[in-house]
Every structure is written in structure tokens, then in C-alpha cells.
Amino acid sequence: APGPRAHVRAAPPRPPRGPAGPPTCRLAxxxxxxxxxxxxxxxxxxxxxxxxxxxxxxxxxxxxxxPGQIFLVEIEEKELGWCGHLRVGLTAHDPQSLEVVPEYSLPDLVNMGDTWVFAITRSHNRVMVDGEEVRARGPPWEPFLLIEQVRIPRDTLVGRSRPGRYSHILDDLYKTNALPATARRSRIGVLYAPQPDGTADMHIVINGEDMGPSARHLPTSRPLYAVVDVFASTKSVRVIPVEYGFPSLQTLCRLVIQKHIVHRLAIDGLDLPPPLKSFCKHE
Structure with a gap:
């Protein structure tokens, strides 16, 4: 038996998963x-x-x-002089198992197999399904983006400019998805949607618009990790957490505040805690 100075440390419990939808673990x-x-x-x-x-x-x-959980990033910084942009996708390789991280997602990581990566371009990112006609883009004010059985709050998916003299104009352009997908503040996400045959389709979402199934027949029997290749002209990205289900009290406060002001710069004059002001202006 262990002596009085010995301690047995149990492994920490894994965060619980909700009854439906993405896990509650913040590590994702x-x-x-x-x-x-x-x-x-x-x-x-x-x-x-x-x-x-x-x-x-x-x-x-x-x-x-x-399944259905989006991994969403926002382009924070660009670097001139390089040709090419962000690349995103999914891989069944556990990053911990890689002896060496490949130099490129395309073609190096893809050539290892069980990896699906999509190169983002300034335009024409839509993937046409056989026999599909071009679908009309849904109104930007629709609260949720629907991808088969997946339902994602649209507000977080749409990039926003930083507060400034012309930020309201930029916000309108982002809401209508008129700015290039590769622009600063664009938000790009990847997810997989399960199919009836037991496989899954990979979808890319750009500023609240589904680009369609960019890869099909992904195995759902293996864990799938998001891949983000900060490539060429893309200098820096940050992960954007997406709230599923009911919005948080902080998000509800932001929506009410933004609804009653003329411009986001007016938030500075409100009698609010500084963290809430920052959240209302920048997210």
C-alpha cells in the first residue's frame, strides 16, 4: 500500500458532450x-x-x-508579395502522430492520404454539385445558416470591420458577401455534414455563405481535425468561437446595443463596462 506521502492522481474527466450538436469542450x-x-x-x-x-x-x-461543428477563423493580417491564399480542410491524421509537419497542405499533407484541403481564392469558391443550378444567396439577415441538418448562427460567421470612419460601409459589404474571401476580416470555416450512407461531406463557409460540398465520402469512423494552412499572402488568423443553441447573455446585450445606435463608434459614449464596449465594437 502506498505510504502517507504517496499520492495517486486521477486523470481529469473529459468535458461532457451535449445531447446534440458540438462538444462543449473549449479545446476545440x-x-x-x-x-x-x-x-x-x-x-x-x-x-x-x-x-x-x-x-x-x-x-x-x-x-x-x-459532426456539424464548424472550425472558424478570421484573417487578421495579410502579407504582400506572395501568390496564394489561405487553405482549409480536414484530416484524419492526429497531429500528435506526425513525425514531421509537412511544409504544405497542398500537396504534401493531402498526399499522405485521408486529408481533404480546399484552397481559398479571391472569388469562385462555390463548388457546383452535378446538375445543380446556381442557388440564390439567402438574405444576410437570416439568423441561421442551414447546411443539410446543420444549423449555425449566421451572425458569428460574417466578418466585421474594425470601428473607423468608414466601417459601416465595410460592414454592409461583408453582410452581402461583396468583399473578396481573402480580404482581412473575412471569416472562413470548415465542417463536415454526415450523410445517410455513413460517410460525410466537407463544407467550406465563407462570410456566412456555404460554398457547397468541396469533398465527399469522408470517413466518419475516424476523428477528423480541422486543417488551416496560413499560406502565402495570409499572414495571421485567429479562431472565432461559435455559439450553438441559445445565444449567451453577452451576445444578446450586444445585439440590443447595436440595434439602438447609429454607428459603432457611438458605443464609446455609452455608460458600459469597457469589456462589453470592446465586445460590441469588435466582434
Whole structure:
């Protein structure tokens, strides 16, 4: 029997999953500590910056995604002089098992198999299904984006400008998805939607618009991690947490405040706690 000074440390319990929808574990909304050699993560592991060159910018989600759970990032910084943009996708490879993180997601990681990556371009990111006609874009004020059986709050999916002299004009452009997908403040997400045959389709979402199934027949029997390649002209991205189900009290307060002001800069004059002001202006 162990002596009085010995201690047995039990493994910490895993956070519980809800009855339906994504897991409640916050680890799913940060980057994995395994990443490309040119990537630097901040202390929270929610911001990834490529510090040199244009390659070795591969990042992964900390945890595998649940069915229908979107891994959403916002483009924070751009770098001129390089050709190419952000790449996103899914992989069945556990980042911890990689002996060496590949230099590129395309083609290196994809060539390892069980990986599906989509290169984001300035336009024409829609994937047409066989026999499908171009669908009319849904009104930007619809509260939820529907992808088959997946239902995601649209407000978080749409990029927003920083407060400034012309930020209200930029916000209107983002809401109508008129700015390029590769622009600063664009929000790009990846998820997989289960299919009746037991496989899944991978979907890319850009500023609240579903680009369609960019890969089909993904195996749902294996954990799938999000892949974010901070490539070429994309310098820095940050993870955006997405609230499912009922919105938080903080989100409800923000919606009410924004509804009753003329411009977000007017928030500075309100008698509100500074963190709430920042949340209302920047998210």
C-alpha cells in the first residue's frame, strides 16, 4: 500500500458532450500545439502567425471536430508579395502522430492520404454539385445558416470591420458577401455534414455563405481535425468561437446595443463596462 506521502492522481474527466450538436469542450476552438515550423501561436493558442517565408504555416484544431461543428477563423493580417491564399480542410491524421509537419497542405499533407484541403481564392469558391443550378444567396439577415441538418448562427460567421470612419460601409459589404474571401476580416470555416450512407461531406463557409460540398465520402469512423494552412499572402488568423443553441447573455446585450445606435463608434459614449464596449465594437 502506498505510504502517507504517496499520492495517486486521477486523470481529469473529459468535458461532457451535449445531447446534440458540438462538444462543449473549449479545446476545440484553439489551435493544436503541433504546427508548422514558421507558425507562432499566442498564449491562448487562438491566434496563429506565420513569422517568415510563405510556407510551413500548417495548423490544426486542438481536438477533432464533432459532426456539424464548424472550425472558424478570421484573417487578421495579410502579407504582400506572395501568390496564394489561405487553405482549409480536414484530416484524419492526429497531429500528435506526425513525425514531421509537412511544409504544405497542398500537396504534401493531402498526399499522405485521408486529408481533404480546399484552397481559398479571391472569388469562385462555390463548388457546383452535378446538375445543380446556381442557388440564390439567402438574405444576410437570416439568423441561421442551414447546411443539410446543420444549423449555425449566421451572425458569428460574417466578418466585421474594425470601428473607423468608414466601417459601416465595410460592414454592409461583408453582410452581402461583396468583399473578396481573402480580404482581412473575412471569416472562413470548415465542417463536415454526415450523410445517410455513413460517410460525410466537407463544407467550406465563407462570410456566412456555404460554398457547397468541396469533398465527399469522408470517413466518419475516424476523428477528423480541422486543417488551416496560413499560406502565402495570409499572414495571421485567429479562431472565432461559435455559439450553438441559445445565444449567451453577452451576445444578446450586444445585439440590443447595436440595434439602438447609429454607428459603432457611438458605443464609446455609452455608460458600459469597457469589456462589453470592446465586445460590441469588435466582434
Amino acid at each position: 476552438v484553439c489551435f493544436h500545439h503541433v504546427h508548422g515550423t514558421n507558425v507562432r501561436l499566442d498564449a491562448s493558442r487562438t491566434r496563429a502567425t506565420r513569422v517568415e517565408s510563405f510556407a510551413n504555416g500548417l495548423c490544426f484544431s486542438q481536438e477533432p471536430l464533432a
